[in-house]
Amino acid sequence: MNSTNFSPSSPKYFADTHYGLFNLHPSCSVIEIRRAYRELSKLYHPDTTNLPLEEAKQKFHQLNEAYGVLANPESRSIYDLQIGYSRWNVIQTPYDFSVLEDEKDGMRSAYLDATDRPLSSGELFALLLMFGTIVGCMLLAITIAWLRTSAI
Template identity: 60%
Template sequence: MLNSHYAILGLHPSASPLEIRRAYRDLSKRFHPDTTQLAPDLATAKFQRLNEAYGILSHPEKRALYDLKIGYSRYNVIQAPVDPRQTDAQDSKSAYLDATDRPLSAGEIFALALLSLTLLGCLGLAFLMAWLRGEPLLS
């Protein structure tokens, strides 16, 4: 497990998505080729490995497949409950790692409202046209 993606980030396989993100942010600042004191070739190689590890561990499906590949089972691990008082204000506003795991934005709610109004308008127009033609509305 010394060359695993978890080892690259310095984490245990039971790490939460927030811990993975924090470790990636800290290490990316340290190993970015433009900001590090390391040789450019070494810094680029480390930064690429870091990006590859984060790319796999930040997506739940890819992470589950990777865990199977390295033989780690998440079902036998009991994680300590998270203390709600330890939330970091900077991380709490961007803790959604997966686009499907977030609340709807105001623009999305507005688009859904417009879509609903359009549907109701089309149904109303269809009933109006049927009524004007003298056809039965419900058969």
């Protein structure tokens, strides 16, 4: 059982909320909400349950309504405020910068962003050529303009 799920011994402060319907704590992730919704929707779907049809429809409707609110970040934050839960008081684990996406492939980089790195010698040479071309074109244009005006 996940750490965000309610344990049977803990008090269920949010038992009568959408979170209680999924048996989750309000600090749970969207993935945990989706997982709980899928499990419970299989359990309460009118076509697959052993419950009476009206009770199954009612439970399935409640599940869909709760999932619609909790799956959307904006409506979830509004709902959290309505039930008196604040995410500001939840301690978040800091991001671990030592684990980069590139390390999954075995590549290590001292830079956090791929665009934040020094230019290679080939890139510096290309920039030098572009700068030389621009300066050469400007000098050529100025020379041609000066020769045409002096010929008049």
